[in-house]
Amino acid sequence: MITSIAQAVALFAATNIDDIVVLSLFFARGAKRPHITRTILLGQYLGFFGILTVAAITSYGAVTLLPAGAIPYFGLIPLALGIKAGWDTIRGIDEDEDGAGRSLALPTVAAVTFANGGDNIGVYVPVFVSNSPQVVAVYCGVFLVLVSAMVFLARFIATRPGIGEWLERSERYVFPLVLIVLGIVILAEGHAFGL
Template sequence: MGLSVVGQAVGLFAVTNVDDILILSLFFARGAGRRGSARRIVAGQYLGFAGILAVAVAAAFGASFLPDSVVPYLGLLPLALGLKAAWQAWRHRGESEGERAEGGPAVLEVAAVTFANGGDNIGVYVPVFVTAGLGGMSVYAVVFLVLVAVWCFAGRYFATRPVIAKVLSRWGHVLLPLVLVALGMFILIEGGAFGL
């Protein structure tokens, strides 16, 4: 069981979290040059993913913290954060990156986006966890938590590549709100929230 479960866990994580690399890159770009922001982003990513994992594990054991009808409304979190980021970008328009007073992303902001973006992850993880049993579920959880660090490293790596960093430095304050609002709208529409 060991190696094949690890391989399956790696594949499942990669497929369900590929969009997180873009979001992480935007967060790392926003926090570039700000003391402690990388730690806050990593902590937020772990906190948000731990929430996803906790809900999926609990659901695999039969508990249901989030009724299916509530999951689409998680889209309100990135939507609200995107609108807040857009408001801040508009308020600070015309200022250089160095003049913007932001201290980089907050732990709970990153965690909220990660958790809200994980509604589909939960839906995929629950049946896998149920069939994997307790031992397999433990392997999945450990592999997923290791891969969160890899994802954070990849997000930071992309955000610091000169060509990408230049684009994100110039346009990140616009791209992050757009991505968050789009993500929020996608979650709301895909889940049929508000009759959409």
């Protein structure tokens, strides 16, 4: 059991380290908004639950939800969200309806998390296939605990003096750029559109 937990922690870290940057930017984007941690945490859990669901169902051959060739096209989600956020910045739209700060919706967090999880699915499927259902359950349990840890680590980073201020000042430019680059990387690494 201890070995499985250690392996799950290592696997989670290897496949999710890039999420720290994106989550920190989410915190900067929603700075000073009430309940932003809850929104980001729930969105991260929804997206990650989608990743685990696809990986588990595919692993056990119950159904192929997605052909392997479709996963790289998940890159279109952060690419489109990044282009929209960049366009809104250019047009000077950076407040939500009540003027309380830049908008950040739970579906956006979930969609970016899921789209960024193509590599997770690709790694989790062979690991799940080669282990018993009990070990897979341990892996999933560890992953779900670590999702919270990752969100709170990102919040900690985003609220550090200096870092928090820089993120708040520059997120309107950095956030769209990171999403666009993330989308392009997902598309390119998966050879979508013949890239």
